[in-house]
Amino acid sequence: MYKIVKKRALNSTVTMMDIYAPLVAKKAQAGQFIILRVDSDGERIPLTVAGYDRAAGTVKIIFQIVGGTTMRLNEKNEGECIQDFVGPLGNATKTENLKKVCIVGGGVGCAIALPVAQKLHEQGCEVHSIIGFRNKDLVILEDEFKACSDKLTIVTDDGSYGRKGVVTLPLKEAIESSESFDEVITIGPLIMMKFVVATTKPYNIPTTVSMNPIMIDGTGMCGGCRLTVGGKTAFACVDGPDFNGFEVDFDEAMARSNMYAEFERNEREACCNLFKKEVK
Amino acid sequence: MAIKPNKHDMPVQEASLRAKNFSEVALGYTKELAVAEADRCLNCKNRPCVEGCPVNVSIPEFISKIKQNDFEGAYNVISQSSSLPAVCGRVCPQETQCESKCTLGIKFEPVAIGRLERFVADYHNANFKGKPVPPKPNGFKVAVVGSGPSGLACAGDLAKKGYKVTVFEALHEAGGVLVYGIPEFRLPKDIVKKEVETLQQYGVEIQTNVVVGKTLTVDELFEDGYSAVFIGSGAGLPRFMGIKGEGLKGVYSANEFLTRANLMKAYEKGAHTPVMHAKNVAVVGGGNVAMDAARTALRLGAQNVYIVYRRSMAELPARKEEVEHAEEEGVKFEILRNPVEILGYKNENDRRDIKNGCVTGIKLIKCELGEPDEKGRRRPVEVAGSEYVLPVDCVIMAIGTSPNPLIKNTTAGLEVNKHGGIIVEEATGATSKQGVFAGGDAVTGAATVILAMGAGKTAAKAIDEYLSKKGK
Numbered sequence: 001m002y003k004i005v006k007k008r009a010l011n012s013t014v015t016m017m018d019i020y021a022p023l024v025a026k027k028a029q030a031g032q033f034i035i036l037r038v039d040s041d042g043e044r045i046p047l048t049v050a051g052y053d054r055a056a057g058t059v060k061i062i063f064q065i066v067g068g069t070t071m072r073l074n075e076k077n078e079g080e081c082i083q084d085f086v087g088p089l090g091n092a093t094k095t096e097n098l099k100k101v102c103i104v105g106g107g108v109g110c111a112i113a114l115p116v117a118q119k120l121h122e123q124g125c126e127v128h129s130i131i132g133f134r135n136k137d138l139v140i141l142e143d144e145f146k147a148c149s150d151k152l153t154i155v156t157d158d159g160s161y162g163r164k165g166v167v168t169l170p171l172k173e174a175i176e177s178s179e180s181f182d183e184v185i186t187i188g189p190l191i192m193m194k195f196v197v198a199t200t201k202p203y204n205i206p207t208t209v210s211m212n213p214i215m216i217d218g219t220g221m222c223g224g225c226r227l228t229v230g231g232k233t234a235f236a237c238v239d240g241p242d243f244n245g246f247e248v249d250f251d252e253a254m255a256r257s258n259m260y261a262e263f264e265r266n267e268r269e270a271c272c273n274l275f276k277k278e279v280k
Numbered sequence: 281m282a283i284k285p286n287k288h289d290m291p292v293q294e295a296s297l298r299a300k301n302f303s304e305v306a307l308g309y310t311k312e313l314a315v316a317e318a319d320r321c322l323n324c325k326n327r328p329c330v331e332g333c334p335v336n337v338s339i340p341e342f343i344s345k346i347k348q349n350d351f352e353g354a355y356n357v358i359s360q361s362s363s364l365p366a367v368c369g370r371v372c373p374q375e376t377q378c379e380s381k382c383t384l385g386i387k388f389e390p391v392a393i394g395r396l397e398r399f400v401a402d403y404h405n406a407n408f409k410g411k412p413v414p415p416k417p418n419g420f421k422v423a424v425v426g427s428g429p430s431g432l433a434c435a436g437d438l439a440k441k442g443y444k445v446t447v448f449e450a451l452h453e454a455g456g457v458l459v460y461g462i463p464e465f466r467l468p469k470d471i472v473k474k475e476v477e478t479l480q481q482y483g484v485e486i487q488t489n490v491v492v493g494k495t496l497t498v499d500e501l502f503e504d505g506y507s508a509v510f511i512g513s514g515a516g517l518p519r520f521m522g523i524k525g526e527g528l529k530g531v532y533s534a535n536e537f538l539t540r541a542n543l544m545k546a547y548e549k550g551a552h553t554p555v556m557h558a559k560n561v562a563v564v565g566g567g568n569v570a571m572d573a574a575r576t577a578l579r580l581g582a583q584n585v586y587i588v589y590r591r592s593m594a595e596l597p598a599r600k601e602e603v604e605h606a607e608e609e610g611v612k613f614e615i616l617r618n619p620v621e622i623l624g625y626k627n628e629n630d631r632r633d634i635k636n637g638c639v640t641g642i643k644l645i646k647c648e649l650g651e652p653d654e655k656g657r658r659r660p661v662e663v664a665g666s667e668y669v670l671p672v673d674c675v676i677m678a679i680g681t682s683p684n685p686l687i688k689n690t691t692a693g694l695e696v697n698k699h700g701g702i703i704v705e706e707a708t709g710a711t712s713k714q715g716v717f718a719g720g721d722a723v724t725g726a727a728t729v730i731l732a733m734g735a736g737k738t739a740a741k742a743i744d745e746y747l748s749k750k751g752k
Contacts, residue, residue: 023495037452043544043552044452068552084452086489216539216553219450219491220684221460223518223533233520233527238685252527255637259529262634263554 001081002036005058010140013065014108015074016050022057024087030115031093031210031242034059035218037084038072045069046215048112048187048241049088059087062111062140068267075275089218090241093185093208095119100126102174102181103149104167104196106188107133110141112210113187114148121148128179129153130170132192136161167192168199175203183208186245190257194250207245211236213253214260228252285388288317290395299578299609302464302547306370306398311351314399318346320384321391328381329393334734335433337361339378339393346396355404358397363436363479364429364733366405366471367458369398372730373599405474414483418442420747423506425492425687428456429729430512430720432479433736434743439482441744446506448490453543456514457721458729460543461535463572465579466602469542493686498694498716507750508715508743511702512736515721516684520677521564525622530556530639534565534573534678541576558674560584562642564619565678566591569726571602573676574611585611586670590618590647590660617644618660620667622675641669680726691716701725709739710746717743 006018024034033048051060065074076082093116101120105113110131120127129149133139134157145152153170154162163170171184186196187210200207213225213236220238227234230247234240291307292298298305309317321343329339338357345354358365374380374394382390420443424431427449435445453459455472480486490496492513501509518533520526537555540546544553561577563570566589574585587606589596592615596603607613621643627633646666649658683700695703695712702711702718709717719735721727 023490027495041545041552084489086450086452086491087495089491089494216536216544217451217460219494220516220686221514221518222536222539223520224536226520226527228527233522235517238517249527252637255529256527258634259556260554267552 001083002085003081004076004078005056007076007078010062011138013138014062014111014140015065016060016062016111017073018053018056018058018060019082019085020057021059021085021087024085025052025054025057025059028052028059028088029092030095030119032088032090033212033218033241034061034085034087035089035215036061036073036082036086038069038076038082040083042072042083043069044084044216044218046089046212046218048210048212049115050111051115059085062108064108066268067264068271071268071271071275086218090237093119093210093242095123095125098125098182100128100180100182102128102130102171102179102184104171104184104186104188104192105129105131106167106192107138108140109188109192109210110145113185114141114144116185116187117145118148126150128174128181130155130167130174132156132167132188133161134158166195168195171196172199175200175205181205186210190250190254193245194254197245197248197250201246208242209245209248211241211243211248211253213257283320283384283388284316287320287389287392287395288313290392295608295610298465299575302579304468305465305605308402309395309399311349311403314346314351314396315349317392317396318343321347322383324383326383328383329378329391332378332381333361334377334730335361335737337378337397342400343391343393343396346400351400351403352408354400355408358400362733363433363737364475365397366401367429367467367475368730368733369394369396369401370467370471371462371728373728375600377730405471412478412481414481415440415442417444417483420444420508421446421506422743422747423448423501423509424512425498425509426450426456426512426514426720426722427454427476427486428512428514428720428732429458430732430736430739431456431510432476433733434510434512434719434740435484436479436482437737437740438743439479439484443744444483444485446485446487448492448496449486449488450491451543452488454486454488460539461569461572463538463542463576465575466572491686493690498687498691498713502715507747508717510709510736510739510743511687511711511716511718511722512720512732513684513687513722515681515726516700517682518677519680519682521619521679523619523621525624525639526677528622528624528639529637530558530674531622532556532674532676534563534569534676535681537573537676538569538576541580547576547580555580556674557581558672560672561674561676562586562588562614562619562670562672563676563678564588565680566596566598567678567680567726568598568602570678571598571606571611573678575606575609577674577676578609578611582674584672586614586672587611588614588617588619588642588644588670590616591658592616592649595657614644614670616647616649616660618647618662619643619675620645623669639673639675641671642675643667643669681721683722683725687722699725707738708742709735710742715746
């Protein structure tokens, strides 16, 4: 069992937790992920590492409450335990020799982008961050990004905070105003990453995307997380989760990501009903 | 008394009934059936069956105990050689091992050794109330990576010799392929649990949620005071064919499909892990894993399940019993067929149509058998222009796996072959790295439970010799 040492709501749908898992905390690096199960009959879900404290033995996760499992996870409080927590899995984001990088994060993906931005900042790299959200209420981690970015641009879809529009607008402007990025690293919804790649490709700026497909074991056994990268089958759990964005087949990844959409909808409803019953 | 020429039939759940549930297919011998079957054993002098067993169970001796109604005595004989009798009695390919050597088998059907082993183990598990006494610790710590058949066998043998054994398992439950791969209806998970508990009573410690190669490395295990390490991490990445359409929704590797159904219990009502309940399913491959996937798909409610195999029925690598069970349950065999492409749905007018990217069929090409290949199996030759489409909504690829790269990538000095399998000395399981031994699918690629167990036992013996010589 793995104890929830700290829990904080970042907004109405995104929660942050510090989980006591010393073996994972000892090894975790930016870009890697963990797999957890909330209860003994729970589903295994992958979540990217949002931070770690090696001394305290804790790993930070930030998750959006989207389905049954994340709802059940969000029902757990500080001091309570979750059933399973395994990692760190996947490969760390490569940051060596980068001097100037643009980080593009979207929604809860910003939670995963943050440790990468922090790591780059610590190694003396110039970091420009562009983070996008649907609206003002959903903005998370603004202060944290400010602290590790040489330049921070926030955009919202409806313009209720920061600039109005999507992340690719300021990205394109930056590139065209001759900001010479060694690399663009993007983490967020598949559709956003697809368009980030479409934006950087004409300028041939190396672009790394962090993929978070459906997974079960996360150790290279089930093959559920496979993607087509450069025309070949790749497994996000052992070959990724970071890939060369120019080579990823996003359309296939997007189709695969909604494979269980209906099941998830039913799960969510069942969960809502259950929690309502408990409240009564 | 004349000898009964045939084995006593195994009582089974009726085919039409069992095809709709996940309860065990074979029900097991009764005491009376077991004794009657044991009486068929000639107790011949040269004991060829023992040679046919990868772990050399003293077969005639345990059968003699059954004849005397001493079932617990029979269990004690088996457990000297086998760590997992209830498992092996169910999933070993006895027809190509012990039973293939049986003297009675020259004239008649061989003695049903597997069924007897299963009976003895089940009898023990149901009736034995005592607890095994762990031996006096010898002061050595050994780490075992993976809790599948090779790891459990290795851990069991070492624990019985007084080693302090810790098994590191990547998943949340111990058992490896016995829990994620082999379905409930062939190997009930309670049986695996019981076997694991027995090992724990011998002092084996099991740490789940530890991925060696990620959470810990092999070198760190030595730093933590383990004197030797056994790697039984199992087969790894599922293979795909590289044909068009393998990324469509509804295409599974057998590993994923079976893991969802078995380990995650997706077949149960109210399960939190989804699995597709397809109507028409094509399973590509002809091994035991393909049969398991096909029969699982059937139990999840499929109307038509096809095994797509490029050779003929005679060449199917699956156990005969599994093929027969599958046929009885209604699995259809599309033999001498090779997949060319998997077809998917595409609504040109609506890119957001949720059905986009779902499997609609599999294009197959007919094959004929040509000249034998290097293994002596006749090579399938495609018949030009014979393609046709089999309408299915789910395709399961059961064409094998390639070894997992996690340990190889993080263990300096561990040599692997060109396929990624760990190179070992066959007689000992010793790898190129001092103090590190390996066995099972991590070495051989996908094979059987009993071969993996045999490799685990070989390594346990070699580890004992290595550490006895080396000292502290």
